[in-house]
Amino acid sequence: MSKEKNYVKRTQRDYSMxxxxxxxxxxERGELSTHGACKKYGVQARSTVVSWLRKFGNFD
Known part of the structure; x- marks a missing residue:
């Protein structure tokens, strides 16, 4: 039995601000890791989350 994954190509514009x-x-509060965020919110690439951290994060 293999589960078929429905891969939907998404861009960063598909995610609301x-x-x-x-x-x-x-x-940033330590509630999630980047991998955890991908799983929880269905973001397909960890690099996408990392780019958001760079753009919107409060760290240097």
Whole structure:
């Protein structure tokens, strides 16, 4: 039995600004890791989350 994954190509524009900011805040508070955020919110690439951290994060 193999599960078929429905892969949907998404761009960063497919994610709302409020979702991006929520993910960044949860990671900065230590509630999620970047991999955890990908699983929880269905973001396909960890690099996408990392780019949001760079853009919207509060660290240097």
């Amino acid at each position: 409020s979702l991006k900011l929520q993910i960044v805040h949860e990671i």
